[in-house]
Amino acid sequence: MPNKISNISVDCVVFGYDTITKSLNVLLIKRYLESKEKEVLVDDYVLTGYHVYEDETLDDSATRVLKELTGLTNQYKKQFKAFGDPDRLLSEKDLIWIDKEAFSLRTITIAYYFLLKTEDVDVTRNKYQAKWFPLRSLPELGFDHKKIIEEAHEDLKTKCLAEPIIFELLPDKFTINDVQDLYESILGIEIDNRNFRRKLINKKYIIPLDEKQVGVSKKPAQLYMFSKDIYKKMYHKNYLISI
Structure with missing residues (x-):
């Protein structure tokens, strides 16, 4: 497996549109962790993302992360912001998760959003327990992912008026x-x-x-x-x- 950069990651806001409910949706993955005593320590949702590998570009990282989640490639993507607040990962649940995953507390993430058709994603057999959520009705989110989604949405508002x-x-x-x-x-x-x-x-x-x-x-x-x-x-x- 390639070496990962422990304090640089990409996070991907995956937008889809449901033509039946007329809802702009976001694809999220389940974050779940139990203690040895079966006590639930973490149970929420997050964006799909991962550390950048040493031998790849940021765009390559985002494309890889999306492909692992959806199997899709060549989707519209835009890098829109970096998030590097020193305390962006310091909530109690985040600290528990970080300890399990062994990555840096001072991780800077480069955020992308992708646009795709909801029907192109098979969520029924997804190993990450991916699920579409209406943008206006999001579940409890880990890390600073609520803020990342909000800023992706603001960027999309502007971009959709400038390009088709x-x-x-x-x-x-x-x-x-x-x-x-x-x-x-x-x-x-x-x-x-x-x-x-x-x-x-x-x-x-x-x-x-x-x-x-x-x-x-x-x-x-x-x-x-x-x-x-x-x-x-x-x-x-x-x-x-x-x-």
Whole structure:
């Protein structure tokens, strides 16, 4: 096994979007520890993360950590901040966990967030007991991971207005309402429906398909797809939509 750097780690905020509940979710893993007497010492959730190996870049570390958790590679990722507060790991439960795992109390973590489709992750057979949680209804979290998630969300809010990254979270075929619902979920605001629809349909990289929704009780809506190729040809950087 490669040598790990004992005081440098990566932590990964994995965002997914549930089109049924219209919820922006975060993928978390179980942190659990019992004493020899079967007393529960630690029982909460944390972000997926690990120490950086001596022979890899930070990006390589984050990609490795995501792949170990989900089996996925080539997902959208962004490094957004380093967290190095001297007392970020000093709660009682964290100290118990650190003693078990034998890593440095003064660990600095480089935080990333990933965007992926929730259906691409099989949580039923995940050895880390991974589970999706709505961003607005998170469980008890270890370390400073609540703060890391909050800051990832703030960065995502800004980024999703500057680049069309939200399509990483949607199915390949989607309705205009799906796009609006996702923006509203990320930004925490209500968007004027008619204005939004008009602006989005006018984007050349939003391609109407000769298909409609299936299996819905109401009138089926038109389906669209996002063309990354057209977007790249048109813009180096562009505000996708003004809300």
